[in-house]
Amino acid sequence: QKEVxxxxxxxxxxxxxxxxxxxxxxxxxxxxxxxxxxxxxxGPELLMYTYSSGNKEDGRFTAQVDKSSKYISLFIRDSQxxxxxxxxxxxxxDSSYKLIFxxxxxxxxxx
Amino acid sequence: xxxxxxxxxxxxxxxGTSVKIECRSLDFQATTMxxxxxxxxxxxxxxxxxxxxxxxxxEQGVEKDKFLINHASLTLSTLTVTSAHPEDSSFYICSARDxxVGSGYTFxxxxxxxxx
Numbered sequence: 001q002k003e004v005x006x007x008x009x010x011x012x013x014x015x016x017x018x019x020x021x022x023x024x025x026x027x028x029x030x031x032x033x034x035x036x037x038x039x040x041x042x043g044p045e046l047l048m049y050t051y052s053s054g055n056k057e058d059g060r061f062t063a064q065v066d067k068s069s070k071y072i073s074l075f076i077r078d079s080q081x082x083x084x085x086x087x088x089x090x091x092x093x094d095s096s097y098k099l100i101f102x103x104x105x106x107x108x109x110x111x
Numbered sequence: 112x113x114x115x116x117x118x119x120x121x122x123x124x125x126x127g128t129s130v131k132i133e134c135r136s137l138d139f140q141a142t143t144m145x146x147x148x149x150x151x152x153x154x155x156x157x158x159x160x161x162x163x164x165x166x167x168x169x170e171q172g173v174e175k176d177k178f179l180i181n182h183a184s185l186t187l188s189t190l191t192v193t194s195a196h197p198e199d200s201s202f203y204i205c206s207a208r209d210x211x212v213g214s215g216y217t218f219x220x221x222x223x224x225x226x227x
Contacts, residue, residue, distance in 0.1 A: 034215040043117070043204050043218035044155070088154060090215070096208065098145060099216060103154045 006102030019076040023089035023102045030091040035074045038086045079109045113209040117219025132190045132222045134205030140185035141207035149202040161188040195226040
């Protein structure tokens with residue numbers, strides 16, 4: 001079993017839709033949770049960073065962490081074609097420790 | 112915000128030669144940097160942890176003698192692919208974290224290596 005599981009997609013939605021991206025993890029020691037967006041042939045870009053359980057909102061993006069069920073989510077409201085990319089969840093036991101990545105979900109937002 | 116610069120962005124080299132990739136933290140000091148490798152349509156695979164002033168820590172299965180890592184200063188880590196072969200062709204990415212800011216790791220823009 002992988003430490004972090006993520007559906008690879010692809011996920012195709014129409015412009016303006018609400019997108020829900022999810023990951024599950026197995027290690028209860030994970031405390032830090034991140035979402036990255038990666039465009040083709042580019043390095044990942046940090047979107048959201050959260051510690052422990054709870055919600056965090058930044059513009060059209062909302063990250064949720066439920067440590068009781070070991071489930072993390074990223075919601076994108078009013079999705080745009082420019083949101084088309086691969087979204088990677090990542091987690092770590094410590095803020096300075098190595099990241100464990102999910103496999104990434106490819107998202108396509110159709111105009 | 113924290114900025115990580117990676118150079119070169121693309122490199123083509125002949126089999127048997129060595130290639131050096133640089134990773135710089137531009138506006139912060141990083142005692143630790145990470146090097147990843149990514150295959151097409153796959154997630155990032157951690158290769159090694161680069162520690163300033165000490166030896167790098169390699170992940171299981173990564174050849175230390177092929178992928179030489181040097182972290183000589185608090186703002187620069189280098190990855191040298193020695194005696195490159197076509198199977199080393201890949202996308203290499205570094206990351207670092209500004210310890211003074213409560214946020215996640217920042218990644219470089221990546222280096223696409225093609226060995227011919």
